[in-house]
Amino acid sequence: MxxxxxxxxxxxxxxxxxxxxxxxxxxxxxxxxxxxxxxxxxxxxxxxxxxxxxxxxxxxxxxxxxDELECAPPPPLPVHLLLALPRPRMLARTLENIAALGAKELTLLHTARVEKSFWQSPELSESRIRDHLVLGLEQARDTRLPRVGMAPRFRPFVEDELPALIEGRRALLAHPGQSVACPYRLPPGESVTLMIGPEGGFVDYEVERLQAAGFEGVHLGERILRVETAVVALLSRLF
Amino acid sequence: MxxxxxxxxxxxxxxxxxxxxxxxxxxxxxxxxxxxxxxxxxxxxxxxxxxxxxxxxxxxxxxxxxDELECAPPPPLPVHLLLALPRPRMLARTLENIAALGAKELTLLHTARVEKSFWQSPELSESRIRDHLVLGLEQARDTRLPRVGMAPRFRPFVEDELPALIEGRRALLAHPGQSVACPYRLPPGESVTLMIGPEGGFVDYEVERLQAAGFEGVHLGERILRVETAVVALLSRLF
Structure with missing residues (x-):
């Protein structure tokens, strides 16, 4: 703390x-x-x-x-994270890391390889999510809580909500096996929508659907990382 | 797996x-x-x-x-990590991350802010360290185990062993508050010795001693990260 x-x-x-x-x-x-x-x-x-x-x-x-509390908190990262809902224990650490690294917009979404039971986890309660985010803020010395949304159905989310989320922003889909490596250090001010799959990855249909919607597929190399590790690796490389 | x-x-x-x-x-x-x-x-x-x-x-x-096992494992990262010994639970996850990301040389060292009791932890047994490294390799689909050394005394390590470890390599000291930001994407083939402090950081004497030995101090921004997060952030930004 x-x-x-x-x-x-x-x-x-x-x-x-x-x-x-x-x-x-x-x-x-x-x-x-x-x-x-x-x-x-x-x-x-x-x-x-x-x-x-x-x-x-x-x-x-x-x-x-x-004393006067007049120092501003550190600047947020210009990113909206779209994260396939991880298993509950991994969600907890991922929320902490996301808050510590300074992302302020997170949507947890359902994809084919997300187990349906994960949506029933008590870790998804507002208070538990908040607790994990606060741990990340306490660690990183930040005061602004990330906003967390839920999209428990993939297709309606992609059709109805995604277009507005990627409008005017760069949209990156992190997925092993893509031909382009994840870029390093985006130009200052470039806003990004970053989508990260579940354990086991996106299925082909999802990758095609997201690329058709405007996402560029990027990879982090041959190594398959756990979701909580990939989130940190992607954010610290991009920003 | x-x-x-x-x-x-x-x-x-x-x-x-x-x-x-x-x-x-x-x-x-x-x-x-x-x-x-x-x-x-x-x-x-x-x-x-x-x-x-x-x-x-x-x-x-x-x-x-x-079948024929003829695919080569993914290339290792050209880095020797020098890590102030983290608390046992954090050590476990850090070992997993280090193995998953492909670092192959790790030295755990004592610094002023490492609690002496950490050196007595059963997590430091050869078999426990190996177990955590194997989890990382299984995750990332690698076969080469990192080598892990111990330096339980700071000064003798800095005086006797460090010069050979940084000879001909770039030596980076990750420490909050340094004036230079950690670089992104080192030139291919550049070898690095990367030193990461404990919770609470290095003390001033240690920073001075390491800079005198040839280390460049670098920071990751205003945010203070946990050791396990900082290791991932540094490696994925540098390589």
Whole structure:
């Protein structure tokens, strides 16, 4: 936790905040070994970043005196990620990585090789998704939560929603076996819609359908990577 | 498991192999739902890759008829990774990622912010390290195991071993706050020694010492990444 991310309601006045949830309290006690008088980096959700001093610390609450929180969070990546829904454990780490790397738009979608049962996972609840995203923001010292949408049906999504998502942007389809390697370092300001398949990849029909819709297929080399690894590899190569 | 990696002793003759260990048997049964007559991709440790047909399958053994295993494994990355020893759970995933991405030389080293207890972890046993590396190779369809060395004392390592490791190579020190961004896509054939710090980073003395030894400091932007994420981000950006 390189930044303590405060929800708006945890800020009691412009320069006082109180945190009471067990996860962050435990982290402050056990990992930071925090004491009254210590300073740490804090950020307000969707807002600025600055320093705070611990003015009170018990097993039930931490009270903080906030400096001006006037540093802007790091710039977001200009990408909308379209990710075939990964298996629940992989989803958790992938959400953390996506938030840490600075992507702000994510749509989880169904494809032929996504197991239907994944859509029933408790990991897809709003609060669990939020928890994982917050871990990524705390790690990377960011305050802006990614927005996460769901597209549980492939064809309606491709027909009805995709055209608007790729309009005026570069559309990349990461898929092993494509003839073009994923580019390095896109020109600053170029916006991208990046689609990443499930374990086992897209089926041929999906690749054809997406290429017809305007996606360029790109590969990351001969090596097949896990989804959580591929997301990091693609984002850090493109941006 | 995109490749079944066979140890030399599991190959009973040029075209017959038998696998009996519980982990891979369970994976073949439960994930692949393998049946007699199915074909799958196999590789011989440190050797070639090809297809095999399942000729026998019980709860205790899988027997395989091997085709010619004449495909070469994917090319290795020209990098020697020097990694401050991560906490055990993070080490496991990092080893998997390193193997999947194709790095073949790894030295785990002690630095000021590595907790001494990490060196006592059972995850550092030869067999546990090997297990994690094999998972990465199985994922990426590679057959060549990375070599893993240990440097449990920083100064003697820097003084006695480092000069030979960076001789004739580019030496990069990944550390937040450096003035130069990590380069993208090194010229083909350029060999790199890449040093990555622990959670909390290197201390100033270490950065100075390594820069004096010839390392260029590079950063990955404002965002602080977990070690396992940073390793993937750095390797996929550099190569």
């Amino acid at each position: 390189n930044l303590l991310l405060l929800r708006a309601e945890e800020r009691l006045s412009s320069n006082i905040a109180r945190v009471t949830d067990p996860r962050r309290l435990r982290h402050l006690h056990e990992v930071h070994r925090a004491r009254r008088g210590d300073t740490l980096t804090v950020g307000i959700e969707e807002g600025g970043i600055g320093r705070a001093t611990i003015t009170g610390l018990t097993g039930h609450a931490v009270e903080l005196a906030l | 995109n490749l079944l990696l066979l140890r030399a002793e599991e190959r009973l003759s040029s075209n017959i192999a038998r696998v009996t260990d519980p982990r891979r048997l369970r994976h073949l049964h439960e994930v692949h739902r393998a049946r007699r007559g199915d074909t799958l991709t196999v590789g011989i440790e440190e050797g070639g890759i090809g297809r095999a047909t399942i000729t026998g399958l019980t709860g205790h053994a899988v027997e395989l008829a091997l």
